[in-house]
Amino acid sequence: MEQRGVAKWLPWVSAPLMLVLLVVVWSLVVSVFGISEFVLPPPSAVAASLGELLVDPATWGHVQVTVTEVLSGFAIALALGVIGGVVLGRIAWLEVAMRPALVAFQVVPKVALIPIFVIWFGFGLTSKVIMAAILAFFPILLNVLLGVRSVDRGHRDVMRGLGASRWSTFRNLELPSTLPYVFAGMEVAIVFSVIGAIVGEYLGGNEGLGFLVVSSLNALDAPALFAVIVLLAAVGSVLFFAVNLAKRLVIPWHESVSEKEFA
């Protein structure tokens, strides 16, 4: 009981402590070794730059663009990944037939495809959404595929013994037992979507946080560069925790949701 209590509040104490430690070490390193501001600006300069960034309405426009790209890509990946995973999970021969293509596509460094998307879809949102969707697609597909295959045999016997219909078996057994896999895929996929959108913005266009990173770099404004990265980390965290929260609400019964206890 007591240990469970510790597990509950400890992260809330340790996280800020680590942050403080990071900032302190960072400041010390900069001042002791006299590092140039172009290489590693002191935390104070980054904080000032971040403050300017946050009060600039243009920044929020960029955040909105990036978030739109990430969420659109993620939604497309989720829909296609779930459909693909269910189909391949159900039809074993199709999965075997598709395997070489899947492996080939998985090993391709997909960010290398961005220039092609730029040629096809231009510098606008579309090429970034597609990049985010492609990166997010595989973790969802593979997890759903695994989930569909992992329905417990004993549970199936129970439903068969009760003479359950196709629909009740889906509703009461297959759907709930696959959901944890869908969420595991989603947690990876949301992070990959952010990567896809940002890398897409690096390469082309004049909107989004990725563009802001590139323009800070071109202006040789290291504090601004760091500030944008901090902002990106914050946006990524919010998106991840949104997915995590959805998981907690939808599958509260699953082990991955229950509080972790110390062994």
Next chain:
Amino acid sequence: MTDHLLATPPAAADTTTPELELAAVDKVYSSRRGTTEALRGIDLQVAAGEFVALVGRSGCGKTTLLRILAGLLPPTGGEVRAGGRPVWRGARRDEETVSRFGLVFQEPNLFPWFTIEDNVALPLKLRGVDRHARRARAHELCDLVGLGGFEKSLPRELSGGMRQRAAIARALSCDPSVLLMDEPFGALDALTRDRMNLELQSIASTTGATVVFVTHSIPEAVFLADRVVLLSPRPGRIHSVVDVDLARPRELEIDVEPAFRETVRSLRGGLDEEDTKRSGAGPWEEA
């Protein structure tokens, strides 16, 4: 002790249709590496309200036999009837016949996403019973199996014994006339197992259900059953059938009574006989 008449298996006065009937049932598993004969020529009749235990070593086909009875596995030959109706019509089973069965497996197989109450009431949900009636019935059954107060718990919050009780409650929720149990207490510790055996005895007598109970423990079989069917392995055949002539309700201390010991001894003898026929078989392991 109670009326001795209760102890005599109803099979003795069997003039009506037996509740369960297996006639010349065969089961052959086929795979790429060849065929395995799991069951050969099983003939067995179980009267309504009778408690029959199937005993044998691992791999003797007792689970296969129970799955065929339950309609989970089609036989490759012979006839299975319940209440006079065939369970299997070719490879398709008769859903109406099977709906009179309650199944308990070695694992509780509770759905982790449902509370105990929803797990217990799952069979009712599938039959379209409304939520209110389901809840009332689930409460009743939880009380019956000693899970009162745990209706809203999740399966992972309960111990192994409690989960298996919930599985029994689930099997009982549709008032089955036949309970088919596959080593339901095999995974439990000895003390819990004893208590579960006592409870199962009282559940069987209150519900009046016909029970077929698979176990590899001879004492457990003798304690629970009216009749013990000993299976011999490869292919699974009925070696012998032993009537258990002990009054009910039976107490755990019955294992010191001469009649109990004699029945256990004769079953064990039957099993040893099998062993001497096939060299290399190990000694009987007691549960």
